[in-house]
Amino acid sequence: MEFQVKSSPKEIGKKLESSLGSAGKFVFNISDDKINSVRFKLRKRMLLGFELNSQNHLIVNGKILKAGNGDKADVKIYFTPHILSKLVIFANIILGLGFLAAVVLEVNSHSYMYIIGAIFLVTGILLALHLQRTFKEHVQEYKTLLSDVLKS
Numbered sequence: 001m002e003f004q005v006k007s008s009p010k011e012i013g014k015k016l017e018s019s020l021g022s023a024g025k026f027v028f029n030i031s032d033d034k035i036n037s038v039r040f041k042l043r044k045r046m047l048l049g050f051e052l053n054s055q056n057h058l059i060v061n062g063k064i065l066k067a068g069n070g071d072k073a074d075v076k077i078y079f080t081p082h083i084l085s086k087l088v089i090f091a092n093i094i095l096g097l098g099f100l101a102a103v104v105l106e107v108n109s110h111s112y113m114y115i116i117g118a119i120f121l122v123t124g125i126l127l128a129l130h131l132q133r134t135f136k137e138h139v140q141e142y143k144t145l146l147s148d149v150l151k152s
Contacts, residue, residue: 001077001143005150009064009073012150013038019149036066042142043082057085057131058138060146075150079139081131089128096121 005012013030020026020042029041042060062077099117 003075003147003150004067005073005075006071007073008071009036009038009066012064012073012075013040016040016042016146016149038064040064057082058135058142060142062146077143077146079135079142081135085131089124089131092120092124092127096124 007015017030027043031039040060040062042062043058059080059082060077061080062075065074065076066072067074096117096119099113099120103113103117
């Protein structure tokens with residue numbers, strides 16, 4: 001997501017920090033790279049452990065650059081999934097495939113191994129689909145939130 005704002009990068013960074021950093025609901029980090037550049041990282045604060053899959057799986061990274069002459073700035077924002085969300089998905093899929101591989105290689109040929117492997121595999125796939133759907137929804141929420149803050 002890219003757009004242009006009629007403020008300097010330092011002013012935009014202060015505006016973001018005052019509106020999002022003080023809310024207590026977000027973790028907001030800001031750093032000045034150069035004289036004309038500001039980087040920021042934003043994600044929701046995880047208050048409870050079970051909120052990992054429902055709220056805290058999106059990290060917003062952004063860069064604010066001074067645009068040519070004048071008092072304008074280019075804002076570039078991109079979204080990445082949280083590393084713990086990826087870890088949960090890959091762990092379930094790998095465990096499921098491991099159990100199914102153990103059955104195929106006849107290390108353990110009990111029927112409950114098929115069931116356990118299938119459960120882990122299906123859980124990993126369903127988690128991936130769920131997180132992909134909610135990722136798109138949360139990207140839209142963050143886009144509207146950031147554009148409202150930056151345009152005001």
